Amino acid sequence: MKKIFTSSxxxxxxxxxxxxxxxxxxxxxxxxxxxxxxxxxxxKYLAAGHFMGTNFIVRTMEVGLMAGIILHIVxxxxxxxxNRSKRPVAYNVAPGNKSSKWYSRSMGLLGTLILLxxxxxxxxxxxxxxxxxxxxxxxxxxxYEKMELVFQNPWIxxxxxLGCISLAWHxxxxxxxxxxxxxxxxxxxxxxxxxxxxxxxxIVPLIFIAMPVAFHFGWLPPSSSYVPAx
Ligand code: HEM
Numbered sequence: 079m080k081k082i083f084t085s086s087x088x089x090x091x092x093x094x095x096x097x098x099x100x101x102x103x104x105x106x107x108x109x110x111x112x113x114x115x116x117x118x119x120x121x122k123y124l125a126a127g128h129f130m131g132t133n134f135i136v137r138t139m140e141v142g143l144m145a146g147i148i149l150h151i152v153x154x155x156x157x158x159x160x161n162r163s164k165r166p167v168a169y170n171v172a173p174g175n176k177s178s179k180w181y182s183r184s185m186g187l188l189g190t191l192i193l194l195x196x197x198x199x200x201x202x203x204x205x206x207x208x209x210x211x212x213x214x215x216x217x218x219x220x221x222y223e224k225m226e227l228v229f230q231n232p233w234i235x236x237x238x239x240l241g242c243i244s245l246a247w248h249x250x251x252x253x254x255x256x257x258x259x260x261x262x263x264x265x266x267x268x269x270x271x272x273x274x275x276x277x278x279x280x281i282v283p284l285i286f287i288a289m290p291v292a293f294h295f296g297w298l299p300p301s302s303s304y305v306p307a308x
Contacts, residue, residue, distance in 0.1 A: 086160060089153045094259035096150040097252050101278075103143055108282050111289050120222050120304040131207065131218045151193060158186040188248040195241025202228050223301040229293035238290040242283040249279035 110130065113122040130136050203224060210219045229235055253275030257263040263271055292298045 086157070089157045089160070090259045092149060092153045093157065094256040096146045096153070097256040098260070099143075099146050100150060101249075101253070101256075103146075104282055108285050112285050114222070114289065114298055115292075120299060120301065123222055124220070124304075127221050128218065131211070132215045134215060137215055147196070151189065154185065154189055185248065185251060188244045191244040192241060192248055195237060195244065198234075198237060199241070202234075220301065222304070225289070226293055226298075226301050229290040232294065235290045235294045239287050242286045245286070246279050246283040249283070250276060253279055 110123065110126045113119055113126055116122055203221060206224070207219050207221065211217065229238075254263060254272055257271050257275075
């Protein structure tokens with residue numbers, strides 16, 4: 079059991095499993111964000127946010143999500159350090175060599191950029207909301223209104239855009255790498271998995287980017303235009 083967290087292949091397996099779990103989280107998060115672009119988007123988004131923020135099962139899963147993120151980061155860092163220390167003298171190859179793609183060699187750097195984005199992101203929305211709820215399942219803040227406010231700042235929008243671009247690069251490598259580690263990347267389905275991975279890694283970050291950009295340029299209805307039914 080100890081070997082799962084200490085051996086190289088064990089660490090890769092943990093990266094694969096947590097990676098697939100985090101990808102499933104991204105699908106749900108992206109779907110909920112995309113609701114703002116639909117007719118009656120504010121209502122739909124707030125209803126979904128209310129469900130996610132107050133449902134006991136979802137909130138319990140949140141603990142697993144945070145643990146998954148931390149495990150993915152810690153194991154990723156250890157894997158990078160371990161791979162480097164195996165060879166005290168760095169490989170004498172020019173950057174940009176043909177043996178591996180740039181994004182595959184930069185998982186550590188891209189992961190760090192995403193981590194910085196994530197810390198900022200959680201302090202914008204997640205922390206104030208949980209604080210308002212007294213870390214329970216009580217009344218939440220109006221997240222639509224909060225996003226409208228936060229994304230007025232062009233620098234914050236820029237950080238979000240860069241964070242999502244880093245996420246795209248990270249996913250392009252991570253998606254098929256997770257399939258490979260978990261033994262699901264068979265020659266028969268290689269092209270299909272690569273295609274789905276590439277489409278996912280581009281479409282999902284683009285949808286994420288659309289949200290802060292649309293708020294910033296006023297392409298979304300203002301929160302003041304929404305009057306709750308009751
Ligand atoms: C760029 C557009 C994005 C917007 C507008 C956005 C918006 C939000 C909002 C409003 C919340 C608060 C939910 C709550 O109170 O529970 C949230 C939570 C969260 N977001 Fe994002 N998000 C974006 C992108 C991302 C990306 C790219 C990631 C991951 C790489 C991410 C990871 C998270 C995490 C981990 C949480 C906490 C989830 C939880 O409540 O358990 N977000 N996001």
